[in-house]
Amino acid sequence: MEKKDNVIVKVSLVDQVIEQIRQSIFNFEYKPGDKIDLKELSEKWGVSRTPLREAIRKLEAEGLITYKAQKGFMIRSIQPEEVEKLFVVRKNLESLAGSLACDYVTDGEIKEIENIHNKIITLPDKSDFSKIEDLRVLHQLNKDFHFKIYKASKNKFLIQVISYMWNISAVYIASTLSTPGRINKIIKEHGKILLSLKKKDKAGVQKAIKKHLDSSEKDIMRGYKKIQKMI
Template identity: 25%
Template sequence: MHPPVSALPKAAASMLPTRALYMEVAERLREKIFNRALEPGSWIDEQRLAAEWGISRTPLREALKVLAVEGLVTMKLRRGAYVTEMSAQDVSQVYHLLAVLESDAAAEVAAHASDDHIAELRTLHDKLEKQVKQRESFFVTNERFHMRLLEIAGNRWRTQIIADLRKVMKLNRHHSLFKAGRLAESLAEHRAVMQALEARDAAKAQRLMRAHFENGLAAAGG
C-alpha cells in the first residue's frame, strides 16, 4: 500500500504536481497537433505557450520529450522543437507496419476470440455502417474498432506499438479517409473483415486486414 502524499518526504511530495502537470501539458500539445492548431513542420514556440498556459518552461519541455518519444515532435539541435512532418516514405513504412501487425491480430481474433468479443466487434462495425456520411464520427469509431480488436487479441506490446503508430499517422496531411469515396471503400473492407472474423476464418481475416491497409496507403498516395 502506498503512503499518503502527506507521509512522503517534502522533496518527493513536491515532485508530484510537476509530474502531473507535464502529462497534462503533453495531452494539450497532442490536441493542438491533432486538430492542426500546430501544423506538421511548424516550430513550437515554447515561450509563447508557457505564457499562454501560465506555466514555466520546465513542464513544457518535459512534455515535448514525451511527444518526441511518440514521434509527434522532432527536436532539432539549437533550433528547438518542431511538429514532425510525414514524408511519403514515412507514411509507407507506417502503413506497412500497421498492415503486418493488425493483420496478425485479426487472424488471432478470428481463431481464438470468444463469441462475446466477436459480438462486441460486430456492434462497433454496425456503428460504422451508420456513420459513413459522418466523417469525424467515422474516424473515432474506426479507431475504436481497430484498438478493440487489438485488445481482444491480447498482445500488449503490439497494442502499444500500434497506438503510437496511429498517433503518428494523424500527422499525415493526406490521410486516406480524406479522399473522396474512401470512406465507403473502407467500410466495405471492414465489412469483409468482420464477416471473416464471424466465420472464424483466420487466414481470410488476416489477408483482408492486410489488404485494407494496402488500399489505405494507395488512397493516401503512397
C-alpha cells in the same frame, strides 16, 4: 477535461496536456514540420512549462514529435518514400494482431467491435468532411475499431509497436478521412475484417486487414500532397 476560453482548467495530469496537443495536431492547428513553442502554449493554455515539457517528451517517445538541433521540438514529418516502408511494417504487424485476435477474442469484444462498426455506418456520407468535429468523430471510431481488434490479440508488445506506427502517421491518417468516398471504403473494408473475425478465420482476417491498409496507403499518398499544400 474542463476548458474555458481555450484555457485548460485544473490541469494536474500530463496526460491532459498530451491530449490537448494531440487534438491541436489533428485539428491541423499544427502541420508536419511546425515548431512547438512552449512559451506560446504555456500562455495559451494557462499551463506551466513543466507538464508541457514532460508531455512533449512523451509524445517524442511515441513518434508524434521529433527534436532537431537548433530548431527545437517539431511535429514529425514523413516523406513519401517512408510511407511505403511504414506500411510494409503496419500490414505485417496489424494482420498478425488480427490473426492472433481470432484465438483470443471474446463474444463480448466482438460485440463491442460490431457496435463501433455500426456507429461508423450511421455517420453522414459526405463528400467533404469540412467540419473538424465530424473528422474527429470518424477518426476516433476508426481508431477504436482497429485497436479493439488488436487488443483482443492479448499481446501488449505487439500493440505497443502498432501504436507507435499509428502515432508516426497520425496527421496523414487524419487527412485521408476527408477524401471523397473514404467513409464508404472504410465501412466496406471494416465489414470484411469483422466478418472474418466472427468466423475466427485467421487467413481471412489477415487478407482483409492487408487490403484495408493497401487502400489506406493509397489515400495517405493523396493526402500527403494535400498536407504539403498546407505547409
